[in-house]
Amino acid sequence: MALLHTVNKSPFERNSLSDCLRRAKNGSAVLLIEDGVYGALQGTSASDEISSRDGSIKLYALGPDVDARGLSEKPLIDGLELIDYAGFVDLVEEYSSVQSWL
Amino acid sequence: MALLHTVNKSPFERNSLSDCLRRAKNGSAVLLIEDGVYGALQGTSASDEISSRDGSIKLYALGPDVDARGLSEKPLIDGLELIDYAGFVDLVEEYSSVQSWL
Amino acid sequence: MKLGILVNEGPFTHQASDTAYQFTKAALEKGHEIVRVFFYHDGVNNSNKQADPPSDDRNLVTLWSELGQEHGVELVVCVAAAMRRGINDDLLAAGFKISGLGQLVEAGIIGDRLVTFGD
Amino acid sequence: MKLGILVNEGPFTHQASDTAYQFTKAALEKGHEIVRVFFYHDGVNNSNKQADPPSDDRNLVTLWSELGQEHGVELVVCVAAAMRRGINDDLLAAGFKISGLGQLVEAGIIGDRLVTFGD
Amino acid sequence: MEDWEEDEFDGPVKKFMYVNRKAPYGTVYALEGLEVVLITAAFDQDVSLVFIDDGVFQIKKDQETSGVNMKNFSPTYRALEGYEVEKVYAEKESLEARGLSEEDLVIPVEILSAAEISELMDTQDMIVSF
Amino acid sequence: MEDWEEDEFDGPVKKFMYVNRKAPYGTVYALEGLEVVLITAAFDQDVSLVFIDDGVFQIKKDQETSGVNMKNFSPTYRALEGYEVEKVYAEKESLEARGLSEEDLVIPVEILSAAEISELMDTQDMIVSF
DSSP states (O other), X not given: OOEEEEEOSOTTTBSHHHHXXXXXXXXXXXXXXGGGGGGGBSSSTTHHHXXXXXTTBEEEEEHHHHHHTTOTTXXXXXXXXXXXXXXXXXXXXXXXXXXEEO | OOEEEEEOSOTTTBSHHHHXXXXXXXXXXXXXXXXXXXXXXXXXXXXXXXXXXXXXXEEEEEHHHHHHTTOTTSOBOTTEEEEOHHHHHHHHHHSSEEEEEO | OEEEEEEOSOTTTBXXXXXXXXXXXXXXXXTOEEEEEEEOGGGGGGGBTTOOOOTTSOOHHHHXXXXXXXXXXXXXXXXXXXXXXTOOGGGBOTXXXXXXXXXXXHHHHHSSEEEXXXX | OEEEEEEOSOTTTBTHHHHHHHHHHHHHHTTOEEEEEEEOXXXXXXXXXXXXXXXXXXOHHHHHXXXXXXXXXXXXXXXXXXXXXXXXXXXXXXXXXXXXXXXXXXXXXXXXXXXEXXX | OOOOOGGGOOOOOOEEEEEEOSOBTTBSHHHHHHHHXXXXXXXXXXXXXXXXXXXXXXXXXXXXXGGGTOOOOGGGGGGGGXXXXXXXXXXXXXXXXXXXXXXXXXSOOEEEOHHHHHHHHHTOSEEEEO | OOOOOGGGOOOOOOEEEEEEOSOBTTBSHHHHHHHHHHHHHHTTOEEEEEEOGGGGGGGBSOOOOGGGTOOOOGXXXXXXXXXXXXXXXXXXXXXXXXXXXXXXXXXOOEEEOHHHHHHHHHTOSEEEEO
């Protein structure tokens, strides 16, 4: 029983990534989608908070959203894995339930 | 030439109040409307930032929005003035231009 | 003072249209001139005459429509934003009209202030 | 796996409907069953057949409509949310139907997972 | 509310958790979310309702909406009991950050810590967040 | 774009500032906001375009949108020059907080400090924020 959390907003605009990280238990997964993928960038004012959970939770970002925003060449935080929509479906199957931090 | 800034989002959800306060010059006015009125509460995790500008900028909140959210009996930050829609119109006239921090 | 009003969100989902309506009404009551209310982005949905909220809730489409007709306020819906969202002349409530983005710019040029309401 | 999908925003303004569509398509391609796609809040605007975006942009209403018809996926628009926003049977694109909120709950009961897309 | 026949449905019972994270009136999510909660209860499901983040403002007492010309729907939360929705929680940390305490609320709720709410979330079949 | 006759309009020239604060693709504001900028320029107004906060992401280079099936509109920013929109600024602090520098951008812009942008804002007739 572990949850998949999705975050779809930029951590520079909203607090939903922080709100999620504060509640996500060890062993759960956080998937960054849409504008949430800005949270995957390394070396920003937001990256320390998410990096600090590396190892205790699994971090994913949706590749098509990373590409759309021109971030494919930028360094992403360590331990984060890029997936596509099919990988998103697999994560939904793998975890017991999904919480969307809208 | 001084601006009227409006903020319509909760400071606990979004960063627009911070974004506004960082740019609002001394002598300008900040009007909290809609969910922005939560920024008017005293004694919250967000109130220090806005309180620190008291005196250098003029702070207003839209009374009807304060009442709708059940905040009329709660202590609001010092120096903040409650206005109605007619007062909002007066502020628009008084300042040279309006920037909405959407 | 001559005011232009920009409404960027539809009715019900965000308070933007409510606030814009109350502001516009207050400005008219104070004797100011409303150059134009321009509906952009999802704001175009404020013109959909089929909106039928529960009877104990406000109907923003009707409120705008009446304000426009009673005070002769121009209510302009952006054509490009409206096409994207499936709003056309058949759906338009009384008092609204569809026109180009130039109408927003013109309101800014003619008006003394432009006030934006959005999400 | 049996999946319920909840779409809470309309087309174009937020990416929610795009992501929900791509997710649903990927799930179908993997052989999963989509119990139902339920459109709530501004999500009801995804069913407006009059949506006419520029020709070089995607048309989400058409995309959902085709997905629904080709794969027999139920596309249900919440009646209460739709009435508020002026969406009725006259505006409904092929493959969509209007029904009650109970259809969302039922999708949650029947499905193995419920995935929400919104703002 | 809508038409449905309670006795039409005879399926399994699942654990549904509704996570309310948004303030009322600024957006419609709180109001339309509440409608989903009431319908779910009518399906005899195991419903939990959680108020976290700005969602705790939904149950702030003294809401007076005549000035904004919107419907005050906060009394509807009192109807939850009649629908046998009894698992209603608010998060301690969210209340404190917003300067609120139990006396500020329009309905009695159980106050849980963030850690306790995370535990509860983990045991749900379906989580829907408004 | 839309139909209008440039020479129909013969009014005063005002200072319009468009403040872009939102990331592209997650919402439509960046795209529809750009359409307003182009129309304003066609009215021969004094247009300034400012990218602050997440708005700086609008002009990130290398946008590749085929995977999300959306239209990549970032090349349109290059058309600004053709419309004689020459006052294009990005905020230093916003870029730095997001790990971006001038080399990351799809168009040349003038980098200003937050204080300088505040000064500029103060001198405008009309400010529209998307």
